[in-house]
Structure formats: C-alpha cells, structure tokens
Amino acid sequence: MSMTSAFDVRTVANRYAAQLLLCCRQNPIHIKYSMARTVHAHMIASGFRPRGHILNRLIDVYCKSSNLNYARKLFDKIPELDIVARTTLVAAYSAAGNLKLAREVFSGTPLSMRDTVCYNAMITGYSHNNDGHAAVKLFGDMRRDNFRPDDFTFTSVLSAMALVADDEKQCQQMHCAVVKSGTGFVTSVLNALVSVYVKCALSPLVSPSSLMSAARRLFDDMSERDELSWTTIITGYVRINDLDAARKFLDGMTEKLGVAWNAMISGYVHHGFFHEALQMFRKMHLMGVQEDEFTYTSVISACANGGLFKLGKEMHAYILRKEAEPTPDFSLSVNNALITLYYRCGKVDEAREIFNKMPVRDIVSRNAILSGYVNAGRIEEARFFFKEIPDRSLLTWTVMISGLAQNGFGEEAMKFFNQMRLEGLEPCDYAFAGAITSCAVLGALEHGCQLHTQLICLGHDSSLSAGNALITMYARCGVVEAANCVFLTMPYVDSVSWNAMIAALAQHGQGVQAIELFEEMLKEGIQPDRITFLTVLSACSHAGLVKEGSHYFDSMCGSYGTTPGEDHYARMIDLLCRAGKFSEAKDLIESMPFEPGAPIWEALLAGCRIHGNMDLGIQAAERLFELMPQHDGTYILLSNMYAKEGRWLDVAKVRKLMRDRGIKKEPGCSWIEVENKVNVFLVDDSMHPEVQAVYKYLEQLGLEMRKLGYVPDTKFVLHDMESEHKEYALSTHSEKLAVVFGLMKLPLGATIRVFKNLRICGDCHNAFRFMSKVVKREIIVRDGKRFHHFRNGECSCGNYW
DNA sequence: GTAGGGTTAG
Missing domain, CATH: 1.25.40.10 (Tetratricopeptide repeat domain)
Structure with missing residues (x-):
C-alpha cells in the first residue's frame, strides 16, 4: 500500500469538509442525513478516517436526524474522541431527548479531559429535558471539582433552576453566586436570574408580588437590556395574574x-x-x-x-x-x-x-x-387516524380515551387507557378523567373507585377535569353521596361541576334539591350555560315542578341571553306532558321558531304513553316514523303505550311492523357485579348453567308471588310476547335475569346494581318497581344514558319510561 | 463543542 502524503490527506479532508458543508445547507434534516451518509460511505470506502470538525459535523447530522442508534454505533467506539467531539455528542444526544446516552458520554470523559464547555452542555441537557434538580446538582459537582463556571454555565443552570425553584432563599443564594463569579453584568445571566425570581413568584410558599418586585428591581438595575429582559417581566406579571401591571409595563416601553x-x-x-x-x-x-x-x-x-x-x-x-x-x-x-x-x-x-x-x-x-x-363524534375516522399516528403523545391517548368514553364506547376507552399504561406512559389528570368517564358509561363503580384512589395517590385529586368526571361517575353508578362529597371537596369548580352535580341530584329523583343547588349556583354568580338549563329542566320534569320549569325556560332567553335550542324545547314538552298538560305542550310546539324535529315528537309520545293519550301519541309516532323510520325507540314507545292500556293486539301489530321493516331487536346484554365478579347475562344464553339457576329461582319466586296474589293483577308479566318463558312471573329480558341473580346472591336490604347496554322497556320497569317492594332490595338499573332507581315500589329516574 | 422567551392539541 502506498503512503498517502500529508498534502493528499489535507486535500481529501478539504473535499469531504466542503461536501458536508454543502449538504448541511438549508436542507430538511432527512435530506441532510442521507447526503451526509453518502459522503460518509465514500470516506469509509476510501479508507479516510473522519476526525476533528469533519467528525463533529457528521456527529451533529446523525444525531439531529434522531437516528441515535446509528450515531452510537459509529462514534461511541472511537476511543480517541476529543473533548470537542464528546461535547457535540453530549449536546446532540440530549437535544434528541436521550439523557441516558448523553450522561454515558459525559461520565466516560475523564476529569483530566473535561472543561467548562462540556459541563455546560450537560447542564443544558438536563435543563432542556426538564430535570432541574440534576442540572443544579451537576453545577455543584462542577464547582467542587474546581471548574470555573462562566456566563454560559449560569445562564443554563439558572434556566434549569427556574423549573424547580420554589423559595426566595434559593434565589438569593444563586444571586450571590452570580455576583461573586463576576458574571453579574452579563445580560443573558441576569435575564435567567430574573426568570428564576418570576418562577418563584408562582410558588404557593411565597407572596407573588414581593418576588415579582424583586425581579423588577433586578430588571431596573440592569445596565443593558435586550428583548428577552422586557419579555420576561411581562410574562412574570402575566403568570401572577397581574395583567394590568403587565400592560402598564408594556405601555411604558419605548422600543x-x-x-x-x-x-x-x-x-x-x-x-x-x-x-x-x-x-x-x-x-x-x-x-x-x-x-x-x-x-x-x-x-x-x-x-x-x-x-x-x-x-x-x-x-x-x-x-x-x-x-x-x-x-x-x-x-x-x-x-x-x-x-x-x-x-x-x-x-x-x-x-x-x-x-x-x-x-x-x-x-x-x-x-x-x-x-x-x-x-x-366521528369515531370511526378518529380510530383510523389514531392508528396512523406514529409518535403518539400522552395527549393523543387522552383525546382518544375521553373521546371514546364520551361517545359511549366505555369498554374500548378502558382498553385504550390500559394500553397506554402498558406502553409506559403515566396518565395525567385528563387521561384519568377520560377513564373515569368510561366507568360512568359502563357503570363500573368498583373500577371507578380504584381510579379515584390512584388519582389521589398520584396527586391529581385537585384536578378540575378529573373531579368533574368523578361527580358524573358516582352519580351514574348510583352513589349520589359520593358525587356530592367530590363536589364539596374540589378546590376549584366550574360550571361543568355545577351542572354535573345538579344532574346527579335530578337523576336520583331529588328534583327539589337539584333546583336548590341551581339557585345556589346563581347566587355564587356562576353563569349558567345551555347544559345547565337542560339539566334544570329535566330536574323540574322529574320532580313535577311545572311552574318552576316554565319560569326557568322563560328566564333563559330573558335574563341569561341564551336562545333555547330544540333540546330545551323537548325538555319543556316532556315536562308539560308528564304533568298531563297536553294542550300547553301543543301550544308550545306551535310557538317554536323552527320546525319540530324528532326530539320534540319523541318527548310528546313518551308523555302520551304515561297518560294513555292514545290519539296524540299515535300522531307523534306517525311523525317519528316519517322522520326516522328505522329508529327502534319509536316502536318500543308505541308498543309500551298500547301495553299500558292492555291493547295487546296493537302491541303485536307494532312488533309485526318492526319485523316487516327489518328493524332488528338488538341482542340485549346486562351485567351485574357481585363480590367483585362481573356476571354477564344474555337472553340467548338460556342453556348457560348460571342462567338455568336463575330460571329456577325465578320459577320459585313466581310461585311465591302467585301465592301472595301479585301475579294475576299484573299485566306486565305477559307483555313480552316473544318470550318463551312467559309462564314465569317475570319474562326473560337480560336485565331481569341479572336482577333475579342479584336477588339470589345479595342479602336483604342490599342494593342491586345492574347495567344494560340497551334501554330497558316498560314491562321491566313495572317489574322492578314491583320487585323492589316485594323483595325489599333497592334496585338500580343503568341503561345507555338513563338511570332508574327503584325503592319500595317507587321509581325515581331520569327517564321517559 | 455549550446558554436565555413569546405559540399551537384536551
């Protein structure tokens, strides 16, 4: 092999240097990367070993392209890396967010080789990766090992301190160190010091205004100021919520x-x-x-x-x-x-x-x-889009979890929440809120409680969004007291919290208390929104407070300047119809500023069902058939209206209509938690041993009830025309199976909580009212968005049925 | 070879 002359080496090196410089110019990083790789490949092929600034440039490009593993393979093994190359590596690794690698290179550098600049790079690395404590500690080590901090060091360590500092003493100590080091006149150091004071002003341990004035004094004494000096003071005032001071400061600026x-x-x-x-x-x-x-x-x-x-x-x-x-x-x-x-x-x-x-x-x-x-609510597209996101962040997961939960996909939301944790992401309070909402949707009280405990352990218990989710979860799972407890102990509440708590009371038949809470909200000066009015109107509806409901409906447009939407009108119709005021309901419909849509007719039909107002009910049903012929709810409401009056032939006609129009009776499923075990019931599972046991129990119960003389008077027992088990006292909807299972397993006086994926229908409702009286247990059934609470033959529920 | 702020997603 021929000896390469020094001249040749320099020429080759210059050529490579020029090529690298060229590829680093104004190109997106992936292009820089592939160009640099090509140049590098040429070097390897020609036996040229990159050193000095060529090596540093290569390191820089490889690291910034976030191809860290490749960079490691190439550079970590080079024993003679000089301090400049090492510093580049430290900076590049930490810029890519990999502190571990940065620290490895830094620690692998012997003390005799280190200099202030490489300490600065490592301190900055910590600071950029939000590890303020490590940065401050390294600053201490550096001084102990007799390295002299310079203005770069102070700027970096102070900005790291701004992440963690929370008392005035720390600020003053650093202030002294700056003065002693002789960097106390450097603008960037002073800016960073000011921002430490500003950060401290946010600590709960100090008085914000006194720390802010200390920052301001520092600013006023500065001999030279740049853009950042001014901006830091403004953000300081903004952060301590003194916007007027910020504005005054800005107005006083000459530049x-x-x-x-x-x-x-x-x-x-x-x-x-x-x-x-x-x-x-x-x-x-x-x-x-x-x-x-x-x-x-x-x-x-x-x-x-x-x-x-x-x-x-x-x-x-x-x-x-x-x-x-x-x-x-x-x-x-x-x-x-x-x-x-x-x-x-x-x-x-x-x-x-x-x-x-x-x-x-x-x-x-x-x-x-x-x-x-x-x-x-475009969940299908969201799912697809989520799958295609390569670099999912905590927020990506959170959006997906709460989005699924809010759109009723409780189980899937829970799955996402667990998957996120498996991938090593620690959930924030928003993610918890999403998971808790999914428990609310599923009625999974046990799981919701567990999440509540974890929330407290992780220190998220003062979170507004998680608190609001908890109120809804406890309310939907039937524990209003717990909901109220959360509401009362939340450090901050907003209109969502008030709405949730008012709804919680309304759903459990405590309409009067719900209205009282609403009045309290108004007294506290909280502006009610459209949701508040929806909740209040349904509270009035459930408590039969027609006068109050009308008053709030009128005050909506008057005192609060909100225009009632179709949903508000629907609630009003519901309120009036429940009270039997059909002519007023009709007047209201005619006075509406828009064409009545499905929600209006549905409310009217439901009201007619309660009072057996057949003519009007049939009219409403006809409108609904026109508007949404495939909607199963209309058929169910109509058949229940007939059932209530004992018009079984008409019930059968409606059922036939459903079959003719191809409207599927969806397979219902219910579940119940007994001793932490979830038992699921499908009507189709009639051969399942547990369901068989339920049937057996049901038979006994039926006999007993017949003995007590209940059965002959109750029409509901025969209502489910398609049931094979109509000879039993209770026909076989899945929720009934679940309730009877609860009766078998749970002692007298216990509360039976059942969750159902479809709406429960009229005969179930009657059955549960009746059962809660006979068997002396409270029964709580959740179906979709509704809630039914049966106690001693009475039902309080947020429901049409 | 190393430093400082102002923004966007629930």
Missing part, C-alpha cells in the same frame, strides 16, 4: 419589541380575555410593531377559544395575503392554530384540508385533527 407584545397577547388569551388580546393585536398592527407566527397563533387561538369564528377566518385571509411564501416553521404553528379554529366551529373537513396541505406536520397537528374527529 417596539414584537416578542413583548406577543407575550402580552398570549397572556390575555391564557386568562380568557380574548377581546383584549384582539385589541392588542389591532394596536400592534397600527403602531407597526413586527408581527410574526407567534402573534398569529395567539390571535387565532383567541378567536378559536372565544368562539369568534368570523374574525378568525378574516385573520386566516389576512395571513394568507401577508405571507405569500411562509417558511415551514411559520406555517406549522399557524396552521396548527388554524386547524383548531376550524374544528371548533364545526368544520372538521376544512381543518383536515389545511392539515393535508401542510408542508410539515407534527404531533400537535395530528392531535388537533384527532380532537376534531372526536368532538364531531
């Missing part, structure tokens, strides 16, 4: 710094002052302050959160005009905000169109689209 204005605008958005945020933007525009993607994202988010869709669209048009050729960075954040704007105003397809056109997308874009599908 026109876009970043500072951005901080102010986002502060307003954060605290819900959307109009103020937009006003700031207008002023900024008029004064000619530089706008950028941060400005636009905040402003669009103000429109999205404030429901100002028209303005939002105008902003969209304005941005398109202004930024003819946006950079990928610009369009990423702005488009993400736009996606949110569009799906929030119900235009998921427009949002998706923006997503499709985006040059670069990230996890935020994907999560936003996923939320769009979920919020629109």
Whole structure:
C-alpha cells in the first residue's frame, strides 16, 4: 500500500469538509442525513478516517436526524474522541431527548479531559429535558471539582433552576453566586436570574408580588437590556395574574419589541380575555410593531377559544395575503392554530384540508385533527387516524380515551387507557378523567373507585377535569353521596361541576334539591350555560315542578341571553306532558321558531304513553316514523303505550311492523357485579348453567308471588310476547335475569346494581318497581344514558319510561 | 463543542 502524503490527506479532508458543508445547507434534516451518509460511505470506502470538525459535523447530522442508534454505533467506539467531539455528542444526544446516552458520554470523559464547555452542555441537557434538580446538582459537582463556571454555565443552570425553584432563599443564594463569579453584568445571566425570581413568584410558599418586585428591581438595575429582559417581566406579571401591571409595563416601553407584545397577547388569551388580546393585536398592527407566527397563533387561538369564528377566518385571509411564501416553521404553528379554529366551529373537513396541505406536520397537528374527529363524534375516522399516528403523545391517548368514553364506547376507552399504561406512559389528570368517564358509561363503580384512589395517590385529586368526571361517575353508578362529597371537596369548580352535580341530584329523583343547588349556583354568580338549563329542566320534569320549569325556560332567553335550542324545547314538552298538560305542550310546539324535529315528537309520545293519550301519541309516532323510520325507540314507545292500556293486539301489530321493516331487536346484554365478579347475562344464553339457576329461582319466586296474589293483577308479566318463558312471573329480558341473580346472591336490604347496554322497556320497569317492594332490595338499573332507581315500589329516574 | 422567551392539541 502506498503512503498517502500529508498534502493528499489535507486535500481529501478539504473535499469531504466542503461536501458536508454543502449538504448541511438549508436542507430538511432527512435530506441532510442521507447526503451526509453518502459522503460518509465514500470516506469509509476510501479508507479516510473522519476526525476533528469533519467528525463533529457528521456527529451533529446523525444525531439531529434522531437516528441515535446509528450515531452510537459509529462514534461511541472511537476511543480517541476529543473533548470537542464528546461535547457535540453530549449536546446532540440530549437535544434528541436521550439523557441516558448523553450522561454515558459525559461520565466516560475523564476529569483530566473535561472543561467548562462540556459541563455546560450537560447542564443544558438536563435543563432542556426538564430535570432541574440534576442540572443544579451537576453545577455543584462542577464547582467542587474546581471548574470555573462562566456566563454560559449560569445562564443554563439558572434556566434549569427556574423549573424547580420554589423559595426566595434559593434565589438569593444563586444571586450571590452570580455576583461573586463576576458574571453579574452579563445580560443573558441576569435575564435567567430574573426568570428564576418570576418562577418563584408562582410558588404557593411565597407572596407573588414581593418576588415579582424583586425581579423588577433586578430588571431596573440592569445596565443593558435586550428583548428577552422586557419579555420576561411581562410574562412574570402575566403568570401572577397581574395583567394590568403587565400592560402598564408594556405601555411604558419605548422600543417596539414584537416578542413583548406577543407575550402580552398570549397572556390575555391564557386568562380568557380574548377581546383584549384582539385589541392588542389591532394596536400592534397600527403602531407597526413586527408581527410574526407567534402573534398569529395567539390571535387565532383567541378567536378559536372565544368562539369568534368570523374574525378568525378574516385573520386566516389576512395571513394568507401577508405571507405569500411562509417558511415551514411559520406555517406549522399557524396552521396548527388554524386547524383548531376550524374544528371548533364545526368544520372538521376544512381543518383536515389545511392539515393535508401542510408542508410539515407534527404531533400537535395530528392531535388537533384527532380532537376534531372526536368532538364531531366521528369515531370511526378518529380510530383510523389514531392508528396512523406514529409518535403518539400522552395527549393523543387522552383525546382518544375521553373521546371514546364520551361517545359511549366505555369498554374500548378502558382498553385504550390500559394500553397506554402498558406502553409506559403515566396518565395525567385528563387521561384519568377520560377513564373515569368510561366507568360512568359502563357503570363500573368498583373500577371507578380504584381510579379515584390512584388519582389521589398520584396527586391529581385537585384536578378540575378529573373531579368533574368523578361527580358524573358516582352519580351514574348510583352513589349520589359520593358525587356530592367530590363536589364539596374540589378546590376549584366550574360550571361543568355545577351542572354535573345538579344532574346527579335530578337523576336520583331529588328534583327539589337539584333546583336548590341551581339557585345556589346563581347566587355564587356562576353563569349558567345551555347544559345547565337542560339539566334544570329535566330536574323540574322529574320532580313535577311545572311552574318552576316554565319560569326557568322563560328566564333563559330573558335574563341569561341564551336562545333555547330544540333540546330545551323537548325538555319543556316532556315536562308539560308528564304533568298531563297536553294542550300547553301543543301550544308550545306551535310557538317554536323552527320546525319540530324528532326530539320534540319523541318527548310528546313518551308523555302520551304515561297518560294513555292514545290519539296524540299515535300522531307523534306517525311523525317519528316519517322522520326516522328505522329508529327502534319509536316502536318500543308505541308498543309500551298500547301495553299500558292492555291493547295487546296493537302491541303485536307494532312488533309485526318492526319485523316487516327489518328493524332488528338488538341482542340485549346486562351485567351485574357481585363480590367483585362481573356476571354477564344474555337472553340467548338460556342453556348457560348460571342462567338455568336463575330460571329456577325465578320459577320459585313466581310461585311465591302467585301465592301472595301479585301475579294475576299484573299485566306486565305477559307483555313480552316473544318470550318463551312467559309462564314465569317475570319474562326473560337480560336485565331481569341479572336482577333475579342479584336477588339470589345479595342479602336483604342490599342494593342491586345492574347495567344494560340497551334501554330497558316498560314491562321491566313495572317489574322492578314491583320487585323492589316485594323483595325489599333497592334496585338500580343503568341503561345507555338513563338511570332508574327503584325503592319500595317507587321509581325515581331520569327517564321517559 | 455549550446558554436565555413569546405559540399551537384536551
């Protein structure tokens, strides 16, 4: 082999260096990566060993392409890596989020080789990966080992401290160290110090204003200030919720710094002052302050959160005009905000169109689209989209879990929650809220309680969203007291919490208490929303409070400026019909500002069923058949109306109609928890030993009841015309099997909780009322969205039946 | 070879 001259080596090295430089210029990272790999392959083929800045550049590109394993294979084994290469590796590994690798390289560097810069890189690594404590500790080690911290060190360690500092003493100690080190005049160090004070101002242990004034004094004494100095003070005021001080500070600024204005605008958005945020933007525009993607994202988010869709669209048009050729960075954040704007105003397809056109997308874009599908109830698309997301974040899972739960897919939501944990993600309070909601949907009280315990253990018990989910869960599982306990012990509540608690009382027949709670809510100055009114109207309906219901319905448009929607009208019709006030119900329907739709007729039919108002009921059913001929609920309501009057031939006609029109009687399934074991009942399982046992018990019970003289007077026993077991006292719906199973297993006085995947029908309702009296147990049945509580022959429920 | 902020998803 011929000796290569020094001259040749230099030429080759220069050529490679030039090639690498070329491929690193203005290319997306994956292109840089593949170009660098090609150059590298040439080096290997020609026997050239990269060193010095060529090696560093290669390391940089490989690491940034997040192909860490490949980078490791190439570089970790090189024994003679110099301190510069090692520092590059440390910085690159930690920038890619892999602290473990960074630490390995750092620890593998002997003390004699280390310098301040490599400590700085490691401290920054910790700081970037949110490990403030480790950064501060390494800073201590560094000083112990006699390395002199410089201005870079202080800037990094202070920004790490801003993650964890929570008392004034720590701030002052660091302040002293800065002064002693002689870096106390460096702007970046002082900025970082100010932000530590600002962070401390948020700690519950201190007085925010005193820490904030310390930060402000530091700022006032600075000899040189840059953009960041101003911005830090503004965000400080914003964070301690002193928006006026922030605004005053900004107004006093002589320089026109876009970043500072951005901080102010986002502060307003954060605290819900959307109009103020937009006003700031207008002023900024008029004064000619530089706008950028941060400005636009905040402003669009103000429109999205404030429901100002028209303005939002105008902003969209304005941005398109202004930024003819946006950079990928610009369009990423702005488009993400736009996606949110569009799906929030119900235009998921427009949002998706923006997503499709985006040059670069990230996890935020994907999560936003996923939320769009979920919020629109387009679960099938959400499932598909979720599957295609490669880099699922905690939020991705959370959106999916709560989306499934809210759309009634409780079991699937639970599966996702468990899967997420299996993949090593620790659920946040929102994820818990989703899982708890799925327990509410399933009526899984035991599981819900377990989640409640875990929530407390993980310190999420003061969470608003989890608390709201717990109220609903306990209420849906029949434990109103627990719901109330959660409501009373929550540190912060919002209108959702109030709504949930009012609904909890209403669902359990405590209509009067529900109204009282509503009045209390008004006294506390909480603005009722459309959901509140829906809940209050159904509370009135269940408690038979016609006068109060009408009053609240009227006050909705009057005092609270909300327009009643079709659902509100439907509740009013329900209220009036339950009270037998059919002519008033008819008047109300005629006075409606829109054509009555299905919910209105359904409420009317249900009311007619209760009072046996056949003519009107049949009219309502006819309208429903026109509007939605395939909806099984209408047929069930109608047949129950006939059944109640003993018109069995008409019942049979309705059943025939159902068969003729191909409306399937869905296979019902019920389940009951006894001694922590879940027992599932399907009507089709008649040969199952457990079901056989139930039949046997049922037979005995039937005999007993006949002996007591109950059976001959009860029409419901014969109602299920298709049952093979009609000779028994109770016909064989799955929920009845479950209840009877409960009677067999649970002692007198116990509460039997049954959950059903379909609506329970009229004869079951009668049967349970009757059973709760005869067998002296409380029976709680949950079906779909409704709740039935049977006690001593009475039923309180949020239900038409 | 190393540093500091303002934004977007529930």
